[in-house]
Amino acid sequence: MELISIPLPSPAAGTSRALSVLRFGKEGAGPKAYIQASLHADELPGMLVAHHLRNQLTALEQQDRLLGEVVLVPAANPIGLAQTLLGSSQGRFDLRTGQNFNRTFHNLSGDVLSRVKAQLGPDAGANQALIRAAIRASLMDQDATDELSVQRLALMRLAADADVVLDLHCDCESVLHIYTGTPLWERVAPLAGLLDARVALLETNSGDDPFDEACSRIWWDLAALVGEEFPIPLACLAATVELRGFADVNHADAERDATALLDFLRLQGIIAGPLSRAVPPACEPTPLAGCMPLTAPTAGLVVYLRALGDSVKAGDPLIDLIDPVSGNVQQLLAPVDGIYFARENRRYVSPGTRLSKVAGRQAVRSGPLLSA
Numbered sequence: 159m160e161l162i163s164i165p166l167p168s169p170a171a172g173t174s175r176a177l178s179v180l181r182f183g184k185e186g187a188g189p190k191a192y193i194q195a196s197l198h199a200d201e202l203p204g205m206l207v208a209h210h211l212r213n214q215l216t217a218l219e220q221q222d223r224l225l226g227e228v229v230l231v232p233a234a235n236p237i238g239l240a241q242t243l244l245g246s247s248q249g250r251f252d253l254r255t256g257q258n259f260n261r262t263f264h265n266l267s268g269d270v271l272s273r274v275k276a277q278l279g280p281d282a283g284a285n286q287a288l289i290r291a292a293i294r295a296s297l298m299d300q301d302a303t304d305e306l307s308v309q310r311l312a313l314m315r316l317a318a319d320a321d322v323v324l325d326l327h328c329d330c331e332s333v334l335h336i337y338t339g340t341p342l343w344e345r346v347a348p349l350a351g352l353l354d355a356r357v358a359l360l361e362t363n364s365g366d367d368p369f370d371e372a373c374s375r376i377w378w379d380l381a382a383l384v385g386e387e388f389p390i391p392l393a394c395l396a397a398t399v400e401l402r403g404f405a406d407v408n409h410a411d412a413e414r415d416a417t418a419l420l421d422f423l424r425l426q427g428i429i430a431g432p433l434s435r436a437v438p439p440a441c442e443p444t445p446l447a448g449c450m451p452l453t454a455p456t457a458g459l460v461v462y463l464r465a466l467g468d469s470v471k472a473g474d475p476l477i478d479l480i481d482p483v484s485g486n487v488q489q490l491l492a493p494v495d496g497i498y499f500a501r502e503n504r505r506y507v508s509p510g511t512r513l514s515k516v517a518g519r520q521a522v523r524s525g526p527l528l529s530a
């Protein structure tokens with residue numbers, strides 16, 4: 159294992175932070191996987207999975223089982239990890255700018271196309287190599303000065319030329335679910351099966367350039383822009399994995415999840431050896447545009463009426479929102495048929511709080527599809 163430290167610019171005189179990166183296997187030796195945890199810094203189940211991955215990858219490296227390289231960033235957001243406000247961790251938004259740490263990653267499609275346009279040919283493999291080189295060059299040409307921009311750029315430089323990119327997050331309270339590009343679903347389905355994901359949300363452009371999409375979308379964007387004359391493979395299989403809820407930090411889940419991720423890398427030819435089990439069938443995927451939020455119309459005390467993972471019908475009562483002063487109870491109903499898969503972890507909320515999500519089958523929303 160090689161330990162790499164990438165310094166971030168000092169945010170204040172006399173202080174500094176760095177991104178710590180673990181590389182297993184040899185750079186450029188074969189297919190590459192990139193796995194990062196806790197880009198939203200206080201989403202900790204992924205950090206524990208990364209801890210288990212480190213141990214398992216160290217053993218696999220010693221057994222000479224790595225056919226390529228695995229780059230692991232166990233704490234992808236040192237800026238966010240240092241943010242606390244009145245004793246509470248604040249890992250989702252950068253307190254200096256208000257920006258969500260998992261938005262506005264680099265959309266390289268246009269720049270990369272301009273770099274490779276004249277050199278594309280009939281060979282998909284040659285086009286892939288050309289585009290990968292252009293992605294690296296494009297990212298090397300990007301400038302960043304402040305700490306947040308440098309962190310984003312460093313993560314992109316580590317990941318964007320990988321064959322597999324897995325971004326480990328969690329929801330507030332939820333069952334395990336996955337976000338990925340619609341064109342990638344067939345190849346991501348075994349990952350969903352291995353992780354026992356209950357929901358898989360698909361989109362080609364979710365609107366705010368989250369990390370996984372910034373890495374993968376460039377391939378289907380370019381394929382659409384150049385047409386069939388120049389074959390371009392979907393060479394980056396990227397997904398965001400939501401490892402249940404904030405509090406689901408335990409060794410049993412983390413060890414099982416780490417084993418599932420490594421089995422997926424075995425399927426991708428990055429690790430040698432048999433899988434730990436047969437790949438279970440995946441859940442039925444649904445469009446991200448069919449994922450319907452339930453929002454609190456008023457302040458109130460929240461009582462959930464159904465279990466996460468339940469199949470619900472439109473109109474089923476999901477939440478009692480109680481005004482403790484008047485005694486008034488508003489019942490919030492399932493907006494569509496679907497899987498009730500995620501919810502807020504606080505039990506008293508202000509108006510406008512997104513309380514729950516139901517994954518429906520019909521794409522009914524448009525515009526930016528991710529929550530703030």
Ligand SMILES: [Zn+2]
Pocket residue numbers: 197198201260327328
């Ligand atoms: Zn997250």
